[in-house]
Each structure stands twice: as C-alpha cells, then as structure tokens.
Amino acid sequence: MSHTTTVEIGGLITRTPGVCGGRPRIADTGVSVRRIAVWHKLGLAPEEIADRFGHLSLAQVHAALAYYHANRDAIEAELAAEEVEASRLQHEPTTAGRRA
Numbered sequence: 001m002s003h004t005t006t007v008e009i010g011g012l013i014t015r016t017p018g019v020c021g022g023r024p025r026i027a028d029t030g031v032s033v034r035r036i037a038v039w040h041k042l043g044l045a046p047e048e049i050a051d052r053f054g055h056l057s058l059a060q061v062h063a064a065l066a067y068y069h070a071n072r073d074a075i076e077a078e079l080a081a082e083e084v085e086a087s088r089l090q091h092e093p094t095t096a097g098r099r100a
Contacts, residue, residue, distance in 0.1 A: 012063035026060045036064035
C-alpha cells in the first residue's frame with residue numbers, strides 16, 4: 001500500500017515580521033519570493049533555482065513564482081524602489097575615513 005502526503009500550497013509562502021523584512025518568503029526558510037523572482041528574471045529555470053539552493057523543492061520554487069506573478073506589480077515596485085535607493089547610496093558622498 002502506497003502512502004501519499006498532500007501538501008497544501010497555501011502553506012508554502014508566509015510572512016513573518018522581522019524575517020526577510022516582513023516580505024513574503026518560502027515557509028520555514030529565509031528565502032524571499034523576491035529573491036526567487038530576481039533569479040527567474042535573470043533567466044534561471046525553476047529547476048535551476050531549486051538546484052542552486054539545494055534545500056528548496058521544485059514545488060517551493062513554483063509557489064514563490066506563482067506568488068510573484070499574482071502580485072507582480074507590488075513586488076516590481078519594491079524592487080524598483082530598492083534599486084533607486086541603492087543607486088542613491090552608491091552616489092552619496094562618504095564620510096568614512098574623514099576626521100572631524
């Protein structure tokens with residue numbers, strides 16, 4: 001007799017204050033949906049993403065991608081804002097090494 005375990009896909013993505021900045025992530029991991037989405041946008045197939053992490057299942061990667069596609073506008077806006085902030089910080093004069 002074969003026993004099959006059913007996984008409810010709604011439990012694969014979670015948010016926890018203080019973990020990944022409260023952003024959606026793969027449950028029981030520190031891997032954010034945004035991180036999976038960025039790798040996917042760089043051309044990595046879901047199988048490649050799962051292989052690179054090693055501890056993620058293909059189902060988890062697909063769940064993250066489904067969440068991304070269902071919430072694309074909000075996630076893309078967060079990524080764009082982060083890129084603007086990174087650019088601003090990169091061009092901001094630094095005070096490191098200066099004496100007062």
